[in-house]
Amino acid sequence: TNALTALAKAVDQLIIAIPTLGLPPVLKAQLERLVASLAPVHKLLNDAAALTKKIAEIISFVQGLDPSNLSIRASFDWRPTMHNFPDGPQKDALFYIAPDGMVLSIDARASGKDGVGVDVLAQLSNFGLNLFPGASLLNIGIDRLSFRASNGRKPEVDVVMNGMAWQGVLGFIATLEELIPMDGFADPPYVDVAPSRIKAGFDLALPSIAVGVFALENMSLGADVSIPFLGEAVTVGFYFCTREKPFRLTVMCVGGGGFVGVRLSPKGLVLLEMSLEACAELAIDLGVASGSVSIAVGIYLRLEGNDGSLTGYFRIRGEVDVLGIISASITLELSLTYDFGSGKMIGRASISIEVSIFMFSFSVSVSCERKLAGANSDPTFAQLLGIADDGTVPDPGAPDGGVPAWTTYCLAFAEV
DSSP: OHHHHHHHHHHHHHHHHGGGSOOOHHHHHHHHHHHHHHHHHHHHHHHHHHHHHHHHHHHHHHHTOOGGGOEEEEEEEEOOOOOOBSSSOGGGOSEEEOTTOEEEEEEEEEETTTEEEEEEEEEEEEEEEEEOTTSOSEEEEEEEEEEEEETTSOOEEEEEEEEEEEOGGGGGGGGGGGTSOTTTTSSOSEEEEOSSEEEEEEEEEEOOEEETTEEEEOEEEEEEEEEESSSSOOEEEEEESOSSSOEEEEETTEEEEEEEEEEEETTEEEEEEEEEEEEEEEEEEOSSEEEEEEEEEEEEEEEETTEEEEEEEEEEEEEEEETTTEEEEEEEEEEEEEETTTTEEEEEEEEEEEEEETTEEEEEEEEEEEEEEOOTTSOOHHHHHTOOTTSEEEOTTSTTSEEEHHHHHHHTTSOO
């Protein structure tokens, strides 16, 4: 400010002194033009000096503030009125919810002492899923489903259920409801955070049961809730054992195993998998020779969206070993699969034979597949030939616009 003010005063003195000097006309004219050009600069210098005074005042005001005591806070609460889907009474709705069952709350803070912080809470309460109205498989009532994210802490998923009703074809697993803790999703054993979704759930290993010749082991139970960030719907999954770790049931020489898994969303059934198998095995060892034979029979059901399949299979295996020099085994497997989407019944059979003699071994495997019933998706013979409803094949060159279909078919094999 002082430097700009001194320069402005010097310019003022120069402008005043030049006209008073006794100078030659040529030099005086040049200096007068210089004074005229200095007039805008003189105004700018005076304005700049005034501006620096204002800046000094602002700096003095800011320096008197204590930023640690300053804070800004903004919040937003959204509580829309919710409706069942489809709209109507609860018993006919796929998704039902209380009118005040949704809240979205965002709180943002900024202060010199605590920095910047954001707290986001989204919650659905007093709602449920009825899968599916008219042919219900499962009814799930949920007290609350909430998600919270805050600075400096992991995201929290809190799910509290108030009951499940297994219905229809899933009624046989109703006893699982007694084993599933309805509050197991609140502060669950694991929370998996990915760029596309948050998954919260728990896994329980159940104790083995053995009474006399009866043994049930390798049992497990689990459930999870998957909350996607965009696009997809919230899904809930339950399982009793898994494909990789099925339960084992043994009664004397007869054993078996299986698993059940289901995943559901408000849009419908996502996936249902179920497998049950029974197996009997007998082995004998005579010292110089040993052998065994096993027979297994089972079913496998898979429903995925509007598609699915049901498979029944039978497998028998026998093997024999003589002094470790000669060994042979044979495996025969038969399966019958019904595909719900195409309406086809597909049968498969395979047989494998392995023989080992001293240092030599060979194996033979033969398999075949037949479609035993159903051809809903295959074109008919008439469709392959392009036969019209009147029994002719369209031919623009024919007098009547078409020729008999059988004639056209036979001419296709005639020599030209």
